[in-house]
Amino acid sequence: MNNKKAILIAIGVFILFISLNVLFQTRLGQFITSDLLKNDDLSTEEQIWLENKGELIYGADENSPPLMFVDEETSQYTGFTIDYVNAMSLEIGNEIKTKSYVWEEALNKLAAGETDFCDMFPSKERGKIFDFSEPIYTLKSILIVNSDNEEIKTIQDLRGRTVAIPRSDYGVEFLKERVQDINFIYTDNIEEAIKEILKGNADAVLGDEPNISYYIKKHNLYNNIKTLDNAVYESEVVLAVKKGNSILLSILNKGIRRLENKQTIPLIQQKWFGLSGDLKKESISEIIILLTMIFFVIIFITMYISYRWNRSLKYQVDLRTEELTVSREKLRITFDSITEYIFVLDNDGEIMDVNAAFMDYINLDNDTISGRKLYEFFDTEISDKIKSIIKETLIRKEGLIKEANIKGRIYNVKTFPFKKNSLELNRVIMMVEDITKERIMENQMLHSSKMAAIGQLASGVAHEIRNPLGLIRNYAYLIEKKVSKNDEVTRKALDVIEDSVERTSSIIDNLLNFSRIFGDKNEDTNIQEFIEDIVNLERSFFEKNNIDCKVICSDDLNIVINRESFKHIIINLIGxxxxxxxxxxxxxLSAEKCDDGLVFKCIDTGIGIDKESINSIFNPFYTKKLKGKGTGLGLYIVYNEIEKNGGNIKVESEVNVGTTFTLELPALSAV
Known part of the structure; x- marks a missing residue:
């Protein structure tokens, strides 16, 4: 036990030493072991450069109180940062002139070399055009919203909302890196941004805490505005110079270290913020004391926990390991017993695990599959659909259920995201199930139900119409008997009534023939009458759409067919x-008898079928019609019905000329 204590103490001392080194390096720019008293005097080269340069120009934000602003009483440019720059002027022994701009213009002036330096938050993007000094102080940025806004709690709630913020503010870069779909209203300063909230144009404002607090107090907005509990970010403020100006950067760093040694920041902070200001981090001595206390507390807790847990640790580890092994085996058995294809993928689409169903499908083992991209096992069309679904899952960060039509097959695709934490997705589980047969059965059942309903409706309509038709015919006969032979007008009207009654009766017969359900019975059928019955029901549609329908068939062509099946074939081909x-x-529509049965042709003068599509037209759910205009099952049903009856179908087509479907059906035995 003593050896363990010694090891723990040694590790603690080492960690404390490293922590203090990091702390000193962060605060002072050097390690404990480095020379803390190194010379910060300006070199001869730097002095000559300043003498030749003359006055330095500091580009300031014109309206960012209390950091920098124009005092309304004195009309003088003043503020926390202005006092710091004036102190810097004394330290480097050179005059510094302040010029104020709108913040975006201040950055542009510095980039163009029209000013020499300004203060800012450092960032990756800004580092492309500026060089940064050592930090001078720390500043928080906060988010404010209307006092009655309960929807925005963190920056993640800003997705899809509007944020008012000064142009070129670091907060814009910060938010764009972390939150998508934010709408920005760019203003010249924070005061204008706050007005956008009050007007209802913006949902939130992001800005420096002292700046925002100043305007809330100035305009007495305590009842109108509220601040989110936590700062959005806290970052060190530095002085920036144009990229490559290393001499000026060295001069400013020496001035910063001198001011740091003289404790200038706390004095200026006391002037502008009093004791409550929070622009400076805790003193080094306070941090050392705090870290030392934490260190010894950790050592004590570690020793106590080690003493209490050591005796039972091995037993607990072994027990948990066994439980995890059993649990893992059960999950593996369940995983492999699922018949759908299941893939566990990382964010780049790389396979981490698959179930047995997929391994059997591609005839490879898990070790061979793992580590490869899922897209490698499919062609371009399927790969693109998989990539799209994975991408949507990662963007939405929630599970999806999609149906994908791939090469005439319908697949039900489900995704389940695994989150490493509340923001970051770690992996995606994808489950793929072929539901083509189910969809076809659903559509066929729906079609059959519709046909049965039509049959019932037709039977009822025929009964209801035939009764009054009989009455009309009878009364027309009685009227005819009583009308004088010389009354030609009345007799002509009676003839029209008789013709209309006959025509209506014929339509009813055709409707009943069309809707009658024959089941799987094979019957000797007059082909011409059978086709005409179907065509007659479509006459009004043909006339309305300028389609001239011709039936070419001998009136004595009789053959044994499955009437119900042949009816479905003709209806789908006509449609x-x-x-x-x-x-x-x-x-x-032509039909003729051949040696082995019947040859039926459906010929149209339509738009035709291109060569790329002609091999796919009999696939289920394949259609090029507009959404809602077709299910993609018509020709699939035709193909299946013909195969079921032992026949075959051929198609010939030319774009903008027309299409010919040729059906060869064998003669069946009557049942």
């Missing part, structure tokens, strides 16, 4: 041909 002739055209 497909009609859709292909939006401007009208000619539709020819």
């Amino acid at each position: 497909n041909a009609s859709d292909a002739m939006p401007e009208g055209g000619t539709l020819t």
Whole structure:
């Protein structure tokens, strides 16, 4: 136990030494072991440079109280930073002239070399055009909202909202790196930004804490504005010079260290902020005391916990290891028993794990698959869809359920994101299930239900219409008996009534024939009458859409067919041909007997089918029609019905000329 204590103490002392070194390096720019009393006097070269340069120009933000602003009473430019620059002037022995600008202009002037330096938060983007000095003080930036705003709690709540902020402020770069979809209103200063909240144009304002606090107090906005509890960020403020001006940067760093040694910042802070100011970090002595106390507390707690836990640690570790092993094996068995394909992917689409179903599908083991991109196992079309789904999951940071139509198959794709923490996604689980058969069955059942409903409706309509038609025919007959032979007008009207009754009766017969459900019965059928019955129901549609429909078939062509199946084939082919002739055209339906059965052709003069699509038209759910205009199952049903009856189908097409479907159906045995 004594050896363990000694080791713990040695480790603690080492950690304390390293911590203090880091602390001193952060605060003073050097380690404890470095020369703390090194010379900060200006070199001869630096003195000559200042003499040739003359006065330095400090580019200041014109309206950022209490850091820098124009005093309304004295009309003099003053503030915390102005006092610091004046102190810097005395330290380097050179006059510094202050010029005030709107902040964005101050940055542009420095970049153009029209001013010599200004103070700012350092950042990666700014580091491309400026060099930065050692830090001079620390400043917090806070977020304010309307007092009745309960929706914005953190910066992540700013997604999709509007933030008012001065142009070129560091806060813009900070927010863009961490939150997406923020709308910015750019202003000249914080005061204008606060007005945007009061007007209702902005949801929040981001700015320096002293600056915002000044204006809230000045305009008495305590009841209108509230500050979020935590600072958005706290960063060190530095002096910036134009990129490459190393001599001026060295001069300013020496001035900063001199002012640091003289405790100038606390004195200026006392003037502008009193004891409550928070622009300077705690003194080094306070931090050392705090770290020392924490160190000894940690040592004591570590020794106590080590004493209490050492005896039971190994047992607990072994027990938990066994439980984890059993749990892992159970999860693996469950994972591999799922018949859908499951992939565990990282954010780049690299496979971390797959289940047995996918390994069987591609005939590779897990070790061979792991570490490779999922996209490597599929062609471009499937890979693009997978990438799109993974990308959407990562953007939305929530699970998705998508249906993907790939090469005539319907897949149900589910994704489940794994989050490393509340903001960062660590991996994505993807589950893929082929639901093509289910979708086809659903559509076929829906179609069958519709046909049954149409049959019931047609039967009812026929019954209800035929009764009054019988009455009309009977009363027309009675009227005819009583009308004089010389009354030609009345007799002509009666003839029209008789013709109309006959035509309506014929339409009812066709409707009943069309809607009658024949099931799987094979019957001897007159092909011409069968086709005409179907066409007659479409006559009004053909006339309305300028389609000339011709039926070419011998009136004595009889053959045993499955009427229900053949009806579905003709209806789908007519519908497909009609859709292909939006401007009208000619539709020819021909049938003739051959040695082995029946040859039926459906010929249209429509838009045709291109060569790239013709091999896919019989795939389920394949369609090039507008959404809502087709299910992509019409020709699939035709193909299946023909195969079920032992026939075959051929298609010939030329774009903008037309398409011909040729069906060969064998003669069936009557049932």
